[in-house]
Amino acid sequence: MARPSKSAAINLSQPYELTVGLIERLRCPEGKAQAFLRDRDGNGLRVRVTANGAKSFVFEQKLDRKTIRRTIGDVRAWSIPEAQKEARRLAGLLDRDQDPRELERQRKADEAARKAAAESKAAEDKARAVTVGDVWPVYLEKGKPKRRDAWKPRYKADLKAMAAAGGVKKKRGEGLTRPGPLYPLMAQPLASIDEEALADWYANEAKAGKHQAARALMMLRGFLRWCAGRKEYRDLVNRDAGNSSAILETLPATKRRTDALESAQVPVWWTAVERLSNQTASVYLRALLLTGARREELASLRWGNVDLRWRKITIADKVEDTRTIPLTPYLAQLIASLPRVNAFVFAGSGKTGRIADVRSSHAKALGEAVIAGLTIHGLRRSFSLLGEAAGAPAGAIAQVMGHKPSATAEGYRPRSVDALRPYLGQIEAHILGLAGVQFDEDAEPGRLRTVKH
Structure with a gap:
């Protein structure tokens, strides 16, 4: 019997013993999207050919009266015996009422779950390695x-x-x-x-x-x-x-500091501070007592925030960004007496350009005045106590010091700079009176004339 030519049509209505030559001859009939060549072994193996000539092994059988079709692979990647073996495996699954498609979906889902779990564990391990x-x-x-x-x-x-x-x-x-x-x-x-x-x-x-x-x-x-x-x-x-x-239970007990200048100590402290060889430290320490400011707030004061004309200064604030307080007469002349070395009022020679630590200067003054245990922050407490003694309202004192507003302090209400001015002037006059200082408010700024009595 003569061998059929490559162009000879194949009767797709009947099964064949699959051969490489037969598969090469397989063509999709005109007007169809795909066609199937059946394997005569009855294992459900088919060769599918599409209109564009692509060929692949597929498995096709019925399960519960529904056609199950599953692609095995390209005919160029699979040999006929390999495709037949895979078809028999799939047929065996159907005999056990197992849908290969569902099994494959479950396999992929399990694989995806394992991959996700591995990635999650790797991410968790990486996160837990963060120090x-x-x-x-x-x-x-x-x-x-x-x-x-x-x-x-x-x-x-x-x-x-x-x-x-x-x-x-x-x-x-x-x-x-x-x-x-x-x-x-x-x-x-x-x-x-x-x-x-x-x-x-x-x-x-x-x-x-x-x-x-x-x-x-x-x-x-x-x-x-x-x-x-x-x-x-x-x-x-x-x-x-x-x-x-x-x-x-092992933390050290917190002791609230109460150090402050007593009224009787003000004159000796003032005199000792005034005699300091470091003029900037001397003015800075007295300014702390006259304003009740925190040490860093005053240390960072810039000339651009000192208004000598309208007598007010704007300083950094712990609670708000800044606060503006009146510039009292004596303090205005003290500040004006300082040299303008750089942008900071209280200039220093360190990297920051401003005064950094005056504890040694203050310790020297305390030694001369024979006062023990007074810290820099104690000057802030001293302002508050001396302000009360001067008769200033608690709310005004709190606002000048930058304390957080408290409704319990004489019905606290914010005051304007002008409203604060007489109270801060009252406190300054009281402190200067205790220190025994008289000065000429009309003196030219920078030419402070003080008289001790």
Whole structure:
């Protein structure tokens, strides 16, 4: 029998013993999208050909009176025996009432689930590898206190110092700086910071200094609260880790400072401060007493925020961004007597360009006046007490000092700068009277004439 030509049509109504030549001859009839050549073995194997000439092995049988058709693969990738073997496997599934399509869908779903679980575990492992030191710089950049846009420069510097590695030359004295109290935690995974870990850390740091360790703990608690509010960290952090009884019971007792100048001490303190060789420190210390300002607020005062014409100054504020207070006559002349070295009223020779630390100057004055235990912040308390003695309203004193408004303080209500002016002048006059200072309010600014009586 002669071999059929490659162009000879195949009768697709009957099955054939599949051969490579037969499959090569297979063509899709005109007007049809696809056609099928059946395998004579009765295993459900078919060769499908499409109108564009693409050929593939497919499996086709019935299950519950429904035709099941499944593509096995391209005829160029599968041999006939391989396709027949796969068709027999699929037929065996149907004999057991198992739909190959459902099995394949389940296999893919299981594979996708395993892949997702592996990716999730990898992501979880990666997240749990995040250390405190990885997140701390982000906290310094994006963290901020309530009701403020950013950290105060001094507090941010303290945050950095608490986590610093140390080992750099000290700015004052000999030797190198020691690591900050929080530095040992920087290498720890964020997820490992629990009550037990913090209790061990605090017990070790408290050996070097309880109060410094306690302050570091307060900063860390703020950090943990911030992390708990961020979706990328909240699942890793134990917000309340720093509140365990094991730590709280060992914290040093907080003693509220009450140091302040007594009225009888004002004249000797004033005289000693006035005699300081450092003019800037001398004016700065007296300005702290006359305004009740916080030391950093006054230290950062710039000439651009001093209005000698309208007698008012604008200073940085701990609660708000700034606050404006009256510039009293004596203080105006004190400030005008200072040289204009740079943009800061209280200029300094350090990197910041402003006065930084006057504790040594103040200690010298206290030694001369024989006054013990008076801190720089004690001058702020002194202003408040002396203001009350002068008869100024509590609300006016609070506003000048930048205290948070309190309705309990004589029905607190904000006052304008002009409304504050007589009260602050009243306080200044009282302090100057105690110090035994008389001065000429009409003197040219910068030519202060004082008389001691």
